[in-house]
Amino acid sequence: MSSRQRILGVALTLCALICVLPARALASDTQSSIMIDDNQLIYSTAAHTAQVMAQLHALGVDQVKVSVVWSLIAPNALGADRPNFDASDPAAYHSGAWSRYDVIVKQAAKFGMGVYFMLQGPSPVWARARGPVQGPVLSRTPIPREWSQFVTAVGRRYSGSYVPGGASNAGRPPPSLLGLPLGFGGSSAKPPAAPLPRVDYWEIWNEPNETSWLTPWYRRQGRRKLYTEPALYRGLVDRAWSALSATGHAGDTILIGETANVGRLDPIPFARDLYCVGRSDLPLRGGAAAALGCPTSGSAVSFVAAHPGLFDATGYAHHPYAFDLAPNRPYPHRYYVTLQNLRTLENVLQRIYGAYGRNAPGGVPLYLTEWGYKSNPPNPFVRTSLAQQETWINEGEFMSWQYPWVRALAQFELIDDGPKPDTRTGSRLYWSTFQTGLEYADGAHKPSYSAYQIPIWLPRARHGAGVTVWGQLRPADHTTIQYALIQFARHRSTRFTTLTEASTTSSEGFLVTHVAIPAAGSLRLAWLDPSTGGIEYSRTVAVR
Numbered sequence: 001m002s003s004r005q006r007i008l009g010v011a012l013t014l015c016a017l018i019c020v021l022p023a024r025a026l027a028s029d030t031q032s033s034i035m036i037d038d039n040q041l042i043y044s045t046a047a048h049t050a051q052v053m054a055q056l057h058a059l060g061v062d063q064v065k066v067s068v069v070w071s072l073i074a075p076n077a078l079g080a081d082r083p084n085f086d087a088s089d090p091a092a093y094h095s096g097a098w099s100r101y102d103v104i105v106k107q108a109a110k111f112g113m114g115v116y117f118m119l120q121g122p123s124p125v126w127a128r129a130r131g132p133v134q135g136p137v138l139s140r141t142p143i144p145r146e147w148s149q150f151v152t153a154v155g156r157r158y159s160g161s162y163v164p165g166g167a168s169n170a171g172r173p174p175p176s177l178l179g180l181p182l183g184f185g186g187s188s189a190k191p192p193a194a195p196l197p198r199v200d201y202w203e204i205w206n207e208p209n210e211t212s213w214l215t216p217w218y219r220r221q222g223r224r225k226l227y228t229e230p231a232l233y234r235g236l237v238d239r240a241w242s243a244l245s246a247t248g249h250a251g252d253t254i255l256i257g258e259t260a261n262v263g264r265l266d267p268i269p270f271a272r273d274l275y276c277v278g279r280s281d282l283p284l285r286g287g288a289a290a291a292l293g294c295p296t297s298g299s300a301v302s303f304v305a306a307h308p309g310l311f312d313a314t315g316y317a318h319h320p321y322a323f324d325l326a327p328n329r330p331y332p333h334r335y336y337v338t339l340q341n342l343r344t345l346e347n348v349l350q351r352i353y354g355a356y357g358r359n360a361p362g363g364v365p366l367y368l369t370e371w372g373y374k375s376n377p378p379n380p381f382v383r384t385s386l387a388q389q390e391t392w393i394n395e396g397e398f399m400s401w402q403y404p405w406v407r408a409l410a411q412f413e414l415i416d417d418g419p420k421p422d423t424r425t426g427s428r429l430y431w432s433t434f435q436t437g438l439e440y441a442d443g444a445h446k447p448s449y450s451a452y453q454i455p456i457w458l459p460r461a462r463h464g465a466g467v468t469v470w471g472q473l474r475p476a477d478h479t480t481i482q483y484a485l486i487q488f489a490r491h492r493s494t495r496f497t498t499l500t501e502a503s504t505t506s507s508e509g510f511l512v513t514h515v516a517i518p519a520a521g522s523l524r525l526a527w528l529d530p531s532t533g534g535i536e537y538s539r540t541v542a543v544r
Helices: 003-020 023-030 046-059 099-111 144-157 229-246 267-274 286-290 300-306 308-312 342-355 386-401 447-453
Strands: 032-036 063-069 114-120 201-204 218-221 224-227 253-259 315-318 366-371 406-412 464-472 482-490 497-504 510-517 521-528 535-537 541-543
Touching: 023 386, 032 366, 046 099, 063 099, 099 114, 114 144, 144 229, 201 229, 224 267, 229 253, 229 267, 229 308, 253 267, 253 308, 253 366, 267 342, 300 308, 315 342, 342 366, 386 406, 386 447, 386 464, 447 535, 464 521, 482 510, 497 510
Parallel strands: 032 063, 032 406, 063 114, 114 201, 201 253, 253 315, 315 366, 366 406
Antiparallel strands: 218 224, 464 510, 482 497, 482 521, 521 535, 521 541
16 A cells, blocks of 8 residues: 555544544544553562553553552551661561562553552551441551552652652752762773663542442431541542652543442542532532531632642542443442443542532543453352453543543553452352453463453444444554454354555554444454564454
């Protein structure tokens, strides 16, 4: 194909996109791909971590989400006595405390991927606030001062200028060279150590509306139970925001929320309590505000000034799991927020921001930071088949791409969890872990592996003229024009022929085009990987 033909193809593809979809959908072309799998990255060997990071790069992952677990880093994490050390200085921690995270940031830098640190508990025993015990002990809210120092230590270590073992890491200037020998000839001098790569993507705590992650979750006021999680989380955000800002991360991507659909408090009521608004999405006053740990004056200006992290954060994060239902189906629990009713959460956040004078014309950015489908096999208690898993992953990606205020979608996880140990084999409890991976626990690929690598979706999977085909060349080099073949096989045939070539200049490899499909059959995308010379295929879509 000539250069002129290729340029014409790009123009026609862009024209088709503009004609088919509303102009607002163009903003979603920057939606990034996130992957989280702590079992493979932080609870593993350095060699295995390096292998997995190479695999994630080959899949086209942009950011690797990693849980920065406080108790894995802190000294004497299981003891009640606080060690005598400066918890804000990363050099004051025990030898090897940071090793797993240093490996991850170095490997990510090697492959050009970003690292997304989720700062979370469980906190060390000595850092847990005292009070009534509700839910798991591991989820106890930390002492604010200790939490602030921990976040400061993480922010300093991964600022981009921290050299492990260096003398000036905690923000102190290097010593003056005046009067010191300069070491001319220095044949034995060692080259300066390189600083650790910078982390510029952050999340403050995990699922704060779920009792496994944050307690106490209520207090009593007479006969009423008042939820305390939003106020506790507001304090965690305040402290973490200040610590990250003080360590040079104020301009980074910083997310708050990270809400779950299975929490004690549903996602939207949690967001309202967090921002101190009522069901009208206007600031609360008086006793209604006091009951939630909010200021009683209802002053919008004062509240914004007191809690900059709630309003200056890059976006709000949520986990839109739909479990055994297709992503376009309403969930039976009306207060769950899935991809099907995601606009409800967005509208509430926009009204809240507006009530505090912080209008967001393009929408409050939403980051969908954990999502996926368990599959059967291997889990016999799950209704989602392997075919449904691969199909629903692509459908969900298409749905989230249509919303311009959705900035990222995270796949949880790469590899299935194994069954729960020390439980009755084959029982429901035995299978209570996550099987949302793209691979089985033994490393064999599920059908969803290819579906994730090269997504494809047809809004109307019927043959005819001008059929819309959406897809993504996730692992492609997005700095150059990329091409995909749209291939077709007639019903009951396994012989695919190329209908047309589509191209994309999207920074994330998204493409939308129209194609004439002559009859019922099957459709797929094919992409030639220039780095390997191999051809990668999407899943096959049945066309009626």
